[in-house]
Amino acid sequence: MVIQMQRAKKITLGTPEAITPVKFSNVNNNLIQGDVTYDTSLIRFKVTASGCVIEMPLDPDEEVFGFGLQLKGFDHRGTKKYLRPNADPVANTGDSHAPVPFYVTTKGYGVYVDTARYASFYCGFGKNKNRENIRNKAVAVTPEELYEKNKTDEITQMVIDIPAAKGVDLYIFEGDSITEIVAGYNQFSGGGCMPSLWGLGMFYRCYTRYTQEEIIKMADYFRENDIPCDMIGLEPGWQESSYSCSYLWDKDRIPDPDSLIKELRNRHYNINLWEHVFVNSTSPIYRPLNKYSGDFEVWQGLVPDFGTKEGVDIFSEYHKTNFIDKGILGFKLDECDGSDYTGSWSYPNCSEFPSGMNGEQMHSMIGNLYQQTILKALGNNRTLSEVRSAGALAAPYPFVLYSDLYEHKDFIRGLVNSGFSGLLWTPEVRHADSKEELIRRVQAVIFSPQAIINGWYIDKAPWIDMRATNEIKGLFEVRMQLVPYIYSAFYQYYKKGIAPVRALVSDYSSDQNTYKIDDEYLFGDSLLVAPILAGETKRTVYLPKGKWYDFWTNQKYKGGYHIMETDTIPVFVKDNSILPLAQPVMYMEEGTQFKLDIKVYGSGGTIILIEDNGMTYDTNYKEYILTGNKDEDEQVILDSSRYCINSVQYF
Amino acid sequence: MVIQMQRAKKITLGTPEAITPVKFSNVNNNLIQGDVTYDTSLIRFKVTASGCVIEMPLDPDEEVFGFGLQLKGFDHRGTKKYLRPNADPVANTGDSHAPVPFYVTTKGYGVYVDTARYASFYCGFGKNKNRENIRNKAVAVTPEELYEKNKTDEITQMVIDIPAAKGVDLYIFEGDSITEIVAGYNQFSGGGCMPSLWGLGMFYRCYTRYTQEEIIKMADYFRENDIPCDMIGLEPGWQESSYSCSYLWDKDRIPDPDSLIKELRNRHYNINLWEHVFVNSTSPIYRPLNKYSGDFEVWQGLVPDFGTKEGVDIFSEYHKTNFIDKGILGFKLDECDGSDYTGSWSYPNCSEFPSGMNGEQMHSMIGNLYQQTILKALGNNRTLSEVRSAGALAAPYPFVLYSDLYEHKDFIRGLVNSGFSGLLWTPEVRHADSKEELIRRVQAVIFSPQAIINGWYIDKAPWIDMRATNEIKGLFEVRMQLVPYIYSAFYQYYKKGIAPVRALVSDYSSDQNTYKIDDEYLFGDSLLVAPILAGETKRTVYLPKGKWYDFWTNQKYKGGYHIMETDTIPVFVKDNSILPLAQPVMYMEEGTQFKLDIKVYGSGGTIILIEDNGMTYDTNYKEYILTGNKDEDEQVILDSSRYCINSVQYF
Structure with missing residues (x-):
């Protein structure tokens, strides 16, 4: 894809805070040349007793996308988004594992708001305007009719409400398509990540209670059955204490970790270790980290402050010595989001940290800081790891987001939305209630940045008892066919900031038919993927203008709407590719x-x-x-x- | 019930804000004598960049109740509560139609935090304490196991995080039981409300699209069939414009409002009119109210500022002249909560109002201010009306909360929780999918402060097609039998602040068996009600120590657990009553x-x-x-x- 020269501008409003994502990232300020066409005189700003507020007009037909990994919503026009990081969003509220204060619109620009606060974005709310008579004679008889009234044919305001801050830096990015706008944001973030080649292969996470022997047995299973697998992941059971984490091997399950590593490496596996950030008192790093930690505990463990150099060094050096130098190049960084809807765990927003961050800022940034800390430990080694929370400017980190939620539709929407915000997301497959569901889920995950089967709570690969081994093996092979193509897509991400997975509206930003499509996506530059959800046998696929080829049958399709009824996942190849x-x-x-x-x-x-x-x-x-x-x-x-x-x- | 002398103390921390619930209420400061036993030296307070934070220790076995109308949670120990007013809570987060920053504990005290901000309460979170080794060897295989870890056997902190404010007044209330503590809070609020006698009768809300003729027909139906009914409610269809509100009769449906009022009054009905607070441009009060309104609209209507005397006067005088003086003494004040989970309607938290409130403060207080405005219009007339949002110190207002949600278990939990916070709640009955469900729901609603059947979206009373008229009529008659008893309970609320509906733990605060019981309640001083949920035929009932009598059969029961399998609602009479x-x-x-x-x-x-x-x-x-x-x-x-x-x- 050819990308135009970036147009971007920084606008400082009031007095920005000392602690923001930009200050804790390695951004490319050279890209901010200031030559945007956006009329910045339209931006209103005020400092209030609560923080500060920005208003920017939205045209009646202007649609809004982004805000990070939104699992529950897509086109955000007319809605409110409260960017609160948590593990368990239940509705279209802005809650997310990875909320990002960056949005793009169909009018050719995107706005990044450099804040680590839980900002609220009111995407098109109307000001009091001393109206002439406008009567609303409708009388609803369902709540749906009542409350779906928030869209009007008037200019309304994007209202950005930032708590505590007395100012903020806005960055405006422009481009001919949303893909270009986001590429500019990603380049500013430092460019997309370049994963290790093996990171694009198949990834199996073992049952958490497997012993050393059982892990090896699982690894042998793939090789003996000629089922592709590049990565073996170990879940909490590898640790002696996991809630909170000791980062020590459980010698009951894993009596000889060095030998386990060696045996897996000999079988050509890369290893990924589950952990989270909360440090148990039995961990060797508990005492050294204590004074570089927050004033509240989580699961009786420390919350290390990766806003301090010392905190980063203690944590990363321990990981380098004990894991990376021994050949472990993958990590799953769990629980760094927190919870509002499931048990309310994690540290209070008013926690205090030695770096000067409070809990709110830490919640917004800990995902990124944790990734930076592990990347420091990895040094020259590339990876494609996992993380459960990320924030703004995260494109450079070779970590893929995942979730304990499991609604298939939401998982697909996560893929579609991830590309608006410099994030990677996997619709990981855990269990399935039927063979059909398992296949539908695996179909989608192989067309994603990271092809994970996460068996953490099942003691046998999910396809075995379902007699689906052949089908699953076939899908894993499709994934392996795609690796060179995906690797190229990541290289484009790395060099140009073009997300490997994108919504249709991202490339086809002037095609209004794409504005509500949250269940199809572009996978690299040539493939359009339209997964069929678990439980369904057919779907309507929208193909943008032009010619398309069925990936499986090579049948030609014209742009427009097509009903696809098929056992496979509908995938289309763009003409002239x-x-x-x-x-x-x-x-x-x-x-x-x-x-x-x-x-x-x-x-x-x-x-x-x-x-x-x-x-x-x-x-x-x-x-x-x-x-x-x-x-x-x-x-x-x-x-x-x-x-x-x-x-x-x-x- | 005999109530001890109140013990209460006010503690001013930092510099409290000018706009708080106490400042907009008519509290009884004489009750705050300062003679509490709580060791106030344990309270830690700090001002931060975000607002201010209070910490108060919780004992390991100290349980926490309250925080207003919590539909999704009961014992809040170990959880986080974010007191954000909205219409559509989906989980145990603190979101509520009527969040109240007041909690009580089983250690004999309650704390009211006088703030109109969306405060967060972390009910027992652990501070970093430089631990000796505490290993957690458990390896979970379900998310439930993972995240239910927030309770410990250690002293933890109640952390109260108040945004924006640089100080706050705390009020500590003490008593021998939670009932006494809450009675103190209610007396401080100005005492409980004293409803009109007719407010305790049966209440039917008509289909929103009924014409004048159809309303009269519905009213005649009750009289002709000897089914008790005291109140007829009209839904949005009575207004010419309802989203936003004109407060004008729709002459297509109601050609002669005066005659409608007269005919209903002649049939001995009190009338209740639905409305909300957002003023349509066709309303006579639109122009006069405009300068006493917020800077954002809702549904293209004004948001009047009832923090200004002018706003209150314009709104209340209009209501007095046009409705109350004509014989309408009931109102249903809808939509004053706002939404986070359903369409995100309502004004932004950063809205500005002439009174100096921002949107956050207005959201917290508008329910109360709206009730005050209507009460001013009602003057000497008592009522028992409806409101969809309330806040702190709301006991004096004769309005009952309701909701568009409909989960029966949550509706019962709302009843149980309401009595911790000076609120009234009705588990109103709308539709039912079966006769059995209808009966279960009506059984519960007749043992509640307000016995509403809300037919707003059904054009016929729900029991008619289900052939349940006799059963429903029988239940309505039970309600009418109870009126003198309920009236006495309200009088006790009015004089002593004792809530008419209370959790078991409220009276039996030292009985640990009651700490998790969120589906039984005391109804007045002599009845214990244990509804069977829609879809169920039996349940376990816990009866506190002593003797109890089955309300229906007079069978005697001892304290303890009893399985009740019955078509009726299990109700028990306390011994010696x-x-x-x-x-x-x-x-x-x-x-x-x-x-x-x-x-x-x-x-x-x-x-x-x-x-x-x-x-x-x-x-x-x-x-x-x-x-x-x-x-x-x-x-x-x-x-x-x-x-x-x-x-x-x-x-």
């Missing part, structure tokens, strides 16, 4: 070579394939521009140790 | 005389029956002390124009 599908491998290493079946659609296209070591940051990224053209077959050439061509097909 | 049950009347007027069947239980007891005009505030309350004693029958004597004795029975 080239798709490099790999022969599935069981796992990936530095020396892995992909045998590509090149598929050229329409009059062909271009993709940049990346050859690097796949493992570290100090690698050299060799770009192979793969071009396919129906009329000139000989153009598909590739001379790479990573890739070779198996076949070329034209559609 | 006297119950005056009236022969049912169809409606109540100033001259109504109740023929009483007196039931004396155990060795008998005392109740104060009230004779007054039942209608106005300037009445003389004559108290009749009715005493029953098994051994001396002749003691049951009554010489009153309101009451006469039909029979006396001993059990």
Whole structure:
């Protein structure tokens, strides 16, 4: 995708706070050139007794997207969003694992509000305007009729209500599409992350109570059955104390951790360790961390202050020595969000931390700070890890968000929304009540940034008793076919800030038909994915203007609405593109070579394939521009140790 | 019930705000004598950049109740409560139609925090305490196991986090039981309300689209079928514009309002008009109110500022002239809560009002201010009206809370919780999916402060098509039997602040068995009500120590747990009490005389029956002390124009 030169401007209103996401990130200020077309004289700002308030007009037909990982809402026009980080959003309120004070509109701009406070965004609320008579004669007989009245055909206000702060920096980003606007925001954040190659393979998280022997048995299962798997994740049971965390091996379950690591590595697995941030008193880092921690506990454990260098150093050095230097390159950073709806755990918003943050600011930033801390420990090693909370400017972190929630529709909406805010999200698969549900869920997860099966509470892979092994294996193989393509999409994220997963409205921002579509997404530049939900057998798919090809059958489709009734997941290839599908491998290493079946659609296209070591940051990224053209077959050439061509097909 | 002398103390921390509930209420400061036993040196206070924070220790076995109309939670120890007013709470978060910053504990005290901010209460959170090793070896395999860890056997903190304010007044109330503590708070609030006698009868709200003729037909239906009914309520359809409100009759539906009022009054009905507070531009009060309104609209209508005298006067004078002087003495004050979970309507928290309130403060107080405004219009007329939001210190207002939610268990929990906070609540009955559900719901509503059937979205009384008329009529008659008893309970509320509906833990505060009971309640001093939920046929009932009598069968029960499997609602009469049950009347007027069947239980007891005009505030309350004693029958004597004795029975 070609991206225009970024247009971005910083506007300082009042006196911004000392503690904001920008201050704790490594942003690229050079991108803020100040040349936006947005009329900044329309911005109203005031300081109040409670904090400060910004008002910016919204046109009647202006739609609003973003605000981080919103699982319950999509087009936010006419609604209120309270950006409160928590693990368990239940409604379209703004509550999120990863709320981000950044939104984009269909009028070609996005606004990032640099605050770590729980800001409220009223997306189109009307000011008192001394009206002439406007009668509302409607008499509703359902609550739905009553309360769906918040949209008008008038100019209304985006009202941004920031508690405590006496000022704030706004950043306005502009672009010809939402994809461009977000790419600008992501580049400002420091660019998208570049995951390890193995991070894009299949990922299985084991039952939390597995012993060392059972873990190895599970690892052997994949190899013996030729089912692709790159990562094995260990859940809380690996630790001696997990709520709160000791970060010590439980020797009852795992008598010889070094040998476990060695055996898994020998079987070509990368290992991912579950943990959270709350430090148990039995942990070796409890005492050194104590004075760099907050004044409240969680689960009788410390809340380390990663806003202090000392807190980061103690935590990251411990992880480097005890895990990373021993070959563990993946982590699952759990519980860093907090709860409002499930048991109300975590530290109060009024907690105090040595860095000067309060609990509110810490809740907004701890996801990012925790990722930074683990990345420091990882050093030169790339990863694709997991985290349960993230905040603003998170694009550079190679961590994927996940959730304990499980509504399939919400999980898909999470994918669609994640690309508005520099976030990655996986609709991870845990259990399923039926074979059909399991397959539907796995279909969606393989078309996501991270293909996780999370068996933490089931003692056997979920497909075994359901006799779905062949189907699941087939889907895992599809994932492995897609790895070179996804790797290229991530490289584009890394270099240009273009999110690998995007809503349709993101690329097709002037197509009004896309404004309500929260269940289809673009996966890289060439694929449109429209998952069928668990429990359903068909769905309507909207294809934007142009020609599309069914990924499975190569059947041609025109833009418009199509009913897809199918056992597979509806996936469409954009006209004039080239798709490099790999022969599935069981796992990936530095020396892995992909045998590509090149598929050229329409009059062909271009993709940049990346050859690097796949493992570290100090690698050299060799770009192979793969071009396919129906009329000139000989153009598909590739001379790479990573890739070779198996076949070329034209559609 | 005998109440001890109140013990109460005011503690000023920092510099309290100018706008708080106490400043907009008519509190009884004489009650605050300062003689509490609570060790106030344990209270820690600090001002922060966000507002201010109070910490007060909680003992390991100290349980916490209150915080207003909490539909989703009961014993709040170990949880966080964010007191945000809204119409649509979905979980145990503190969200409520009527959040109140007042809590009571089982250690004999209650704390009222005088703030109109959305305060957060962390009911028992642990401070960082430099621990010795405490390992947590448990490895959970369900999210429930994971997150139910917030209770410890240690002293933890009640942390009260108040945004924006730089100080606050705390009021500590003490008593031997929670009932006494709350009575002190209610007396401080100005005492409980004294409703009109007719307010305790049956109340039917008509289909919103009924015409004048259909309303009269519905009114005739009750009289023709000898079904008791005192009040007819009209829903939005009576107004020409209802979202927002014109407060003008819709002449298409109601061509002759004066005649409608007259016809209903002739049939001995009191009338209740639905409205909300947002003023449509076609309303006669739109222009005069405009400058006494907030800077944001709701549904294109004004948000009047009842923090200004002018706003109150314009609104109340209009209501007096147009409704009250014409004979309408009841109102349903809808939509004054706002929404976070259903369409996000209402004005932003950062709205500004001429009185100096912001939207947050207005949201916390508008329910009370709206009630005050309507009470001003009502003048000397008593009522029992409805309101959808209330706040702190609301006991004096004769308005009952209701909700669009409908989960039966939550509705019962609302009853149980309401008595902790000076609130009244009705589990109103709307539709039912079965005859059985309808009956279960009506069983509960007749044992509540206000017996409403709200048919706003159904064009026929719900029992008719279900062939449940006889059963429903029978239940309505039970309600009418109870009126003298309920009236006495309200008089006790009025004089002593003792809530008419109370949790078991309220009277039996040292009985640990009551600490989790959120589905039984005391109704007045002699009845214990344990509703069976819609969809269920039996339940376990806990009876506190002592002897109890089945209200329906007179069977004796001992204290303890009993399984009740019955088509009726389990109701128990406390030993040694006297119950005056009236022969049912169809409606109540100033001259109504109740023929009483007196039931004396155990060795008998005392109740104060009230004779007054039942209608106005300037009445003389004559108290009749009715005493029953098994051994001396002749003691049951009554010489009153309101009451006469039909029979006396001993059990």
